[in-house]
Amino acid sequence: MLKKAFFGVLHALGYYSRYTSVLHHPGKQTLAPGFVQHFNEAEKAFLEDSARSFNYVIDYSLGYRQKEQFLVRLPEVEVLGNTGAVVLNGKVVMESVGEVSRLAKSDAFKEVSLLLPKRKAGRYTSVLFLPWADNNNYHWFFDCLPRLYLVLENTQEPIQVIMRRDMAPYQLETLHFVLKGYSQASVVYIGKHEKWQVDEFVLPSFVANAQSGFLPREVADWLRQKVWQGYNVQSPARKRRLYISRAQAKTRRVLNETELLPVLQRYGFEMVRAEELTYQQQVQLFFEAEAVMAPHGAGLTNLLFSEQCQVLEFHPANLIKTHYFLLCKALGFKYSALVGTTGDKLECYQVPVREVEVWLESIGS
Incomplete structure (x- = not known):
């Protein structure tokens, strides 16, 4: 009692x-x-690197189990x-x-x-x-x-x-x-x-x-359609290339971003600060994207609303996260990861500009 x-x-x-x-x-x-999503050797290597950076607390390298x-x-x-x-x-x-x-x-x-x-x-x-x-x-x-x-x-x-x-x-x-x-x-x-x-x-x-941003395809398509229709998303006259900047964020900033921007401009990328846009504008923008490059952060959530695009995501060497790789895997988007220097206490780091340029060359002008 x-x-x-x-x-x-x-x-x-x-x-x-x-x-x-x-x-x-x-x-x-x-x-x-439930079911298991399997990965190719390159994907397993990325997932192994991620698991190692988290001391194997979360490890999807042997397969991802959808509950x-x-x-x-x-x-x-x-x-x-x-x-x-x-x-x-x-x-x-x-x-x-x-x-x-x-x-x-x-x-x-x-x-x-x-x-x-x-x-x-x-x-x-x-x-x-x-x-x-x-x-x-x-x-x-x-x-x-x-x-x-x-x-x-x-x-x-x-x-x-x-x-x-x-x-x-x-x-x-x-x-x-x-x-x-x-x-x-x-x-x-x-x-x-x-x-x-x-x-x-x-x-x-x-x-x-x-x-993980992995959603079974029927769930992802349902949610995408609902948001596209709700915001009255329009098909663009041309597709866009986006770099999502975290320059104004407290954490996970790319410390050498100023070196990166001229290279991105040569390949038709425009810099976007998602926090300056309404959510309708963000959804429309990502719907129009054919390529997206960004440091890991919540701004990449909007990949869910891209019709089809290629993705390059930056990570600090000591904290490699799998959220958006798994989202891209679910949606059939081509995903690449670029690992930079070890992040500081705010997870800020530098990225190798030449490796970014190699990726840009691979997708063409």
Whole structure:
């Protein structure tokens, strides 16, 4: 009794110290089986370099396993407004947070935050993934919206999608693009300091894995079409070549970018600072791109909205990330990686300009 009262006080303060899994819950519905994506020798070498830079914490060099896709129907759960986590019988549902590595970092586990309970009748779902997707377009387009594909395509009954009103404008815009055409779905808004107790919750699995922009083709094409149509993307008179600069970012800057720019200009590349554009402009720009070059960063998320292009991504030698290689693999884009010097404490580094020029020569003028 004392133990139950103790956890009751913690839960009233928004603190949850335990978690559970629903992978074997009787309400689970498998929608698509998992599969393994294999790689050629050059791709394996790149993935091995990446794994080594992360001390093999994540290693896709022996094959990338796309997880199964599923829904789980859960009666009588709580939805936390501060994180989007789902709580079943006093324990956070791991599959609502992502994976085990996210649990220890989740605000639901380490911040005391008074959450006011509210009873809500009806059927709900949510793809909130905070703080990760808080104004972060990578997490929004790979960890959040793809999960709605599973719900909307496989739930015919009326269902309410729980969101936060303080999401970034592009997130609310693209959410409504995705919902268009699904009359069974509507949006409701939860407060940051609210905890909803709902009758039924439809929990969608995460589609993408950690450090991966790989989406099954049917999910990627669904999302691309929804965003293209929502932003009324127009076919260009000519294709463009883009260099995405991080010169104004705090981290992962290319320190010798000024040496690089004259070379890029000779090959028809234009420098773009994505943060200076509206999201509609970013989507349109990437749709028009035939080639994209950039240091690793969230700006490359917009490759998802390219029709077809070649990609050269820069990495510091000590931190080689796989997110956009796997995105390109899923979309059939030609991808190349260029590894620079070891990054400093802000992950800033230099790239070998001559090697960039060799790549430019290979794609032609």
